[in-house]
Amino acid sequence: MKDVVVIGSGKIGSTIARLLADTGDYHVTVVDRSAQQLAEIESGPARSTAKLDVTDDAALAAQLSGKLAVLSAAPFQLTVAIATAAARAGIHYLDLTEDVESTRQVKRIAKAAKTAFIPQCGLAPGFISIVASDLSRKFDSLDSVRLRVGALPQFPSNALNYNLTWSTDGVINEYIQPCEAIVNGELVEVPALEEREEFSLDGVTYEAFNTSGGLGTFCETLKGEVNTLNYRTIRYPGHAAIMKALLHDLGLRHRRDVLKDILEHALPTTLQDVVIVFVTVSGRRGGRLVQETYAKKIYSAEVGGRITSAIQITTASSICAVLDLLVGDKISAQGFIRQEDIGLNAFLENRFGVCYRQGDAAKHHGAAVAA
Numbered sequence: 001m002k003d004v005v006v007i008g009s010g011k012i013g014s015t016i017a018r019l020l021a022d023t024g025d026y027h028v029t030v031v032d033r034s035a036q037q038l039a040e041i042e043s044g045p046a047r048s049t050a051k052l053d054v055t056d057d058a059a060l061a062a063q064l065s066g067k068l069a070v071l072s073a074a075p076f077q078l079t080v081a082i083a084t085a086a087a088r089a090g091i092h093y094l095d096l097t098e099d100v101e102s103t104r105q106v107k108r109i110a111k112a113a114k115t116a117f118i119p120q121c122g123l124a125p126g127f128i129s130i131v132a133s134d135l136s137r138k139f140d141s142l143d144s145v146r147l148r149v150g151a152l153p154q155f156p157s158n159a160l161n162y163n164l165t166w167s168t169d170g171v172i173n174e175y176i177q178p179c180e181a182i183v184n185g186e187l188v189e190v191p192a193l194e195e196r197e198e199f200s201l202d203g204v205t206y207e208a209f210n211t212s213g214g215l216g217t218f219c220e221t222l223k224g225e226v227n228t229l230n231y232r233t234i235r236y237p238g239h240a241a242i243m244k245a246l247l248h249d250l251g252l253r254h255r256r257d258v259l260k261d262i263l264e265h266a267l268p269t270t271l272q273d274v275v276i277v278f279v280t281v282s283g284r285r286g287g288r289l290v291q292e293t294y295a296k297k298i299y300s301a302e303v304g305g306r307i308t309s310a311i312q313i314t315t316a317s318s319i320c321a322v323l324d325l326l327v328g329d330k331i332s333a334q335g336f337i338r339q340e341d342i343g344l345n346a347f348l349e350n351r352f353g354v355c356y357r358q359g360d361a362a363k364h365h366g367a368a369v370a371a
Contacts, residue, residue, distance in 0.1 A: 001027040001046065002327060005064060007054060007082055008073035009037040010167070012096065012122075015308060015316035016073060019352060020323070021046035022304055031063060054078050057085065064089040069326070071319055072096065075169050079119075080105045087113050092326060092333070094319055096122040098170055098213030100177065107217075110336035116326055118337040121319040123275065123311070124149035124231070125216030126339055127356065130347055131294050132218065132279050133340035138292065139283035142226040147215065148199075148208050148278040150234025151311040153270050154299070160243075161236035163270040165311045168260050174233065175243055176253050177212035180219045182229035187219055190230075193244050198237065201278065201295060208232035209240045217338045226283075234276050271300050275310040277356075296356065313355055321353035 002025060006017050009032035020026040021044060031052045032038050038049040052059050054074060064070055064085055069092035072082045076099035083106045086093035092115045097103060103119045110117035120126055128147050136142055153163040164171075178189040196209040214231035222229055246252050252259040275298045282291040300309045322342065325331050330346050347353040 001025060002068045003027050003029070003066070004323070005029050005031055005067050005070045006073060007031045007070060007078075008075075009034065009041055009049070010073065011309070011312050012167075012315050013073035014041055015303075015312045016071060016320060017041060017047060018304055018306075019316055019320050023351070029063070029067075054081060057081075060085045061089060064091055067091050069094060069323060071323065073319075075167065076102050076173065077169075079103075080109075083109050083117065083119075086115070086117070091115055092323075093117045093119075094121050094323060094326075095119045096126070096315060096319060098122075098125055098174060100180065100213055103216070107336045114334055116331070116333050116335065116337055118322055118326070118331075118339075120213075120216040120339055121322045122315040123151070123277075123318060124214040125218075127314065127318045127347070128214065128231075128277060128279065129216050129218045129339040130342050130344050131277065132281065133221075134344035135279060135281040135292050135294060136222070136226075136283075139281065139285050139290070142222070142281065142283040143289070144228035144280075144282050145218075145222065145226055146228070146280045147218075147231045148234050148276070148280075149214060149231075150206065150208070150276045151314075152234065152236065152274055152276065154272045154274050155270075156236050158267065159238070160267065161239050162267060163273070164263065164267050165270065165273050165309055168264055169256075171263075172256055172259060174211040174213055175247060176256075179210045179212045179231065180215055181210070181231070182219055182223065182226055185224070185227050187223050193240055193247070195230075195232070196240050197232070199278075201276065202297070205237060206234050206276070207237045207240060208234050216340075218340055221338060221340050234278070271307050271309045273310045274299050275314045298355065317352040317355045321347055321350040324350050324352060 009030050017028045017030045021028045027046050029048045030041050031050045033053045035051050070086050072095035076097045079097045079102035087109050106119045151165045181190050211233040277296040279294040298310050
């Protein structure tokens with residue numbers, strides 16, 4: 001067994017631990033400062049827990065010593081501390097952060113590292129860049145690359161048309177921070193919650209608008225090669241207008257703790273969600289202007305005998321697949337690794353990445369874990 005540490009025992013962290021441990025190939029230690037949350041982690045021969053404050057450098061160093069890798073499912077504010085500890089321990093580092101500045105600091109830490117540092121291994125950033133990069137390679141020259149992702153309730157029943165399926169801190173951060181994009185060939189920053197658009201998929205109308213972090217390092221990768229590159233989050237119509245009123249008109253962008261408290265007490269969580277991945281690339285091929293689109297819906301499903309939300313399945317499976325590819329020498333084991341450096345076929349053929357394939361996600365994913 002390969003020893004790994006998962007930091008964070010919330011919805012995503014616990015799912016990561018369950019998926020890895022159930023393969024029989026990994027022993028997982030789940031680390032969190034909350035004894036209550038750790039108590040909810042399923043026990044087993046391949047799973048253990050450790051109550052630990054990540055800001056305690058000495059305790060974190062002791063926990064990471066001798067491990068193969070650390071996978072961070074912690075809030076983005078802890079990203080740099082965990083990456084720094086991983087570098088000192090000489091182990092591989094993977095995370096799920098969508099925070100742009102944290103990723104820049106991880107990149108700096110990785111320059112002197114002898115192990116792999118792979119941030120943004122989730123859905124968006126993460127899988128979305130793997131898909132977009134694969135589509136982009138099919139063109140002689142690129143015109144536009146448009147990435148759209150949303151994690152939505154299947155049955156919206158409030159004015160926001162939204163349920164909490166992801167980190168509240170992460171959602172607020174995405175709605176506030178400036179968003180990287182390429183406009184008319186120039187790398188720029190555009191405001192969050194703006195440039196709203198509507199589109200239909202399978203007869204359902206959605207809106208999409210700018211949010212921060214979804215592109216990961218993709219802007220830097222495609223700079224000078226594409227005229228238009230942007231990322232927008234998918235929601236049901238009406239969501240953006242209410243969030244703009246809360247954040248801007250009522251000034252809650254400056255009182256994040258208040259907004260977090262309101263959202264977590266007013267919006268219920270749900271396991272009945274759907275993840276939408278929608279990527280459109282246009283460019284020249286053989287002298288003609290051509291467009292290709294990747295569209296995918298993934299629903300909540302039973303995984304390992306437990307109903308698991310679509311955002312848990314897609315996010316946890318993605319970072320698990322990247323770890324598997326790293327262990328299997330399918331990606332570089334040293335330095336800073338971008339998501340767009342990972343091949344789509346290798347990802348989808350992986351026992352965890354299989355959940356993104358066409359067809360019954362629950363059936364495929366369950367079979368993958370059982371294997």
